[in-house]
Amino acid sequence: MRLSPQQFWRVRENEYRIFVTVCGSCGRSAVFKRSACPYCGSSDVRYVESSGTGVLESFTKVYYRRDSSEDDLPKFVGVVRLSEGVRVVGEIVGVRGDELREGMEVEAVLRRYASDDPYGVIYYGIKFKPV
Amino acid sequence: MDAGIRGWGAYIPRFRLSASEIAALWGYDGRLPKALGMAEKSVAEEDEDAVTMGWYAARVAMRRAGASGDDIDAVFFGTESKPYAVKPSATIVADALGVKRRKLATDLEFACRAAGEGMRISVGLVKSGLARNTLVIGSDTAQANPGDLLDFTASSGAVAFVVGPADGSAAAIEASVSYVTDTPDFWRRDRSPYPEHAEIFTGEPAYFHHIVSAARLLMEETGLKVEDFDYAIFHQPNGRFPLQVARMLGIPQEKVVPGLVTPYIGNTYNASALLGLAKLLEEAPPKSRILLVTFGSGAGSDAFSIVVQDSAPELAKRGPRVADMINSRVQVSYSEYSKFRGLLLRNIGG
Numbered sequence: 001m002r003l004s005p006q007q008f009w010r011v012r013e014n015e016y017r018i019f020v021t022v023c024g025s026c027g028r029s030a031v032f033k034r035s036a037c038p039y040c041g042s043s044d045v046r047y048v049e050s051s052g053t054g055v056l057e058s059f060t061k062v063y064y065r066r067d068s069s070e071d072d073l074p075k076f077v078g079v080v081r082l083s084e085g086v087r088v089v090g091e092i093v094g095v096r097g098d099e100l101r102e103g104m105e106v107e108a109v110l111r112r113y114a115s116d117d118p119y120g121v122i123y124y125g126i127k128f129k130p131v
Numbered sequence: 132m133d134a135g136i137r138g139w140g141a142y143i144p145r146f147r148l149s150a151s152e153i154a155a156l157w158g159y160d161g162r163l164p165k166a167l168g169m170a171e172k173s174v175a176e177e178d179e180d181a182v183t184m185g186w187y188a189a190r191v192a193m194r195r196a197g198a199s200g201d202d203i204d205a206v207f208f209g210t211e212s213k214p215y216a217v218k219p220s221a222t223i224v225a226d227a228l229g230v231k232r233r234k235l236a237t238d239l240e241f242a243c244r245a246a247g248e249g250m251r252i253s254v255g256l257v258k259s260g261l262a263r264n265t266l267v268i269g270s271d272t273a274q275a276n277p278g279d280l281l282d283f284t285a286s287s288g289a290v291a292f293v294v295g296p297a298d299g300s301a302a303a304i305e306a307s308v309s310y311v312t313d314t315p316d317f318w319r320r321d322r323s324p325y326p327e328h329a330e331i332f333t334g335e336p337a338y339f340h341h342i343v344s345a346a347r348l349l350m351e352e353t354g355l356k357v358e359d360f361d362y363a364i365f366h367q368p369n370g371r372f373p374l375q376v377a378r379m380l381g382i383p384q385e386k387v388v389p390g391l392v393t394p395y396i397g398n399t400y401n402a403s404a405l406l407g408l409a410k411l412l413e414e415a416p417p418k419s420r421i422l423l424v425t426f427g428s429g430a431g432s433d434a435f436s437i438v439v440q441d442s443a444p445e446l447a448k449r450g451p452r453v454a455d456m457i458n459s460r461v462q463v464s465y466s467e468y469s470k471f472r473g474l475l476l477r478n479i480g481g
Contacts, residue, residue, distance in 0.1 A: 072177035
């Protein structure tokens with residue numbers, strides 16, 4: 001699947017860094033910058049940047065993906081509970097499968113996640129590695 | 132205003148390929164790794180490149196410096212393994228770190244010495260008042276023709292420094308000089324996937340001549356003598372050359388060994404000598420004076436006299452240490468290395 005440089009450029013802040021949306025109305029938080037609270041719909045929100053540290057809550061091994069980044073299959077995808085209390089799904093890198101444990105401390109890292117083709121734009125984004 | 136290092140960070144992939152496996156695979160004498168002073172080299176994963184590794188090191192450097200994106204006025208990215216032939220890496224890293232838009236940002240290329248140039252340029256910018264703080268990154272996923280001698284050493288890693296006012300810094304940069312000539316010892320032509328080198332020519336008229344000349348020039352200009360330096364760090368293309376060049380300068384081995392990283396992780400090119408500096412900032416006692424001499428083929432060297440300040444031990448605690456990264460290792464086979472580094476030719480998406 002070919003991605004779009006223009007589309008990526010517009011959302012790159014949410015790809016390069018982890019922000020948490022904190023709702024001023026209901027007080028709940030959600031990952032990514034959002035214009036409205038996903039829980040109560042309020043637009044009274046503020047943003048804080050995550051420290052990027054968290055705990056791996058669960059993970060699975062993935063053998064397939066839709067885009068052209070098949071070089072690094074199989075890979076691990078996990079649910080990480082960030083230090084700010086919100087959960088985010090991300091790839092887990094820098095580790096062998098038999099080293100992965102639920103409860104493992106992880107930190108955010110910038111990695112490549114796709115490229116249009118050998119001569120296309122490289123898309124970078126956040127993944128997680130064990131601390 | 133004098134310049135100093137206000138923060139530093141490093142990144143070393145934890146996957147390692149042993150030099151003995153390379154020797155066995157390509158039919159080299161089993162004694163060659165020892166002769167090169169090489170045990171293992173670090174191997175970046177498929178989704179890593181100079182940008183991703185440089186980002187990690189820079190993030191830690193900014194954390195140690197207590198610097199936000201608004202505090203950085205210039206970003207210099209030294210590499211010879213740019214992900215793009217045309218498109219700056221410095222801008223990707225700067226945006227991903229939240230560095231403000233009003234800044235100078237550029238990639239530097241001078242083989243393994245570009246980040247050293249970035250350090251010297253930063254000293255000039257800070258001393259002149261044109262920049263408050265700069266971010267200097269050295270990062271490489273070094274390429275080697277499989278089976279070539281370079282295959283034993285070409286590895287992956289990154290280092291970064293926040294350079295700013297010396298007052299309150301972790302290390303003061305008290306002097307620096309450069310020594311550059313046109314010497315064709317190592318090169319990579321456009322469209323060539325791997326560099327070529329001029330065998331033994333890379334040693335005498337290139338590495339040794341430029342490092343010795345830059346070091347002597349620094350001592351002439353400052354009046355410092357060999358015995359004034361507590362540690363010496365030289366560019367580390369293998370584990371042997373830094374010890375040889377130290378002997379040529381009359382520097383005892385025990386002042387060089389603490390800053391040696393290549394025997395354990397390979398030659399990380401633009402991060403090579405500067406990773407040694409990062410390691411010493413975490414280990415050398417305050418007031419230690421360090422002689423740092425970079426080298427880049429083509430060829431040139433930058434020599435620095437750096438004095439560790441009282442805050443360095445405290446700042447060292449704010450991020451992962453180089454020694455810990457060296458010791459955190461998982462061995463990979465040559466086939467895994469080939470997959471990680473994209474050396475296998477595959478049809479994708481068929």
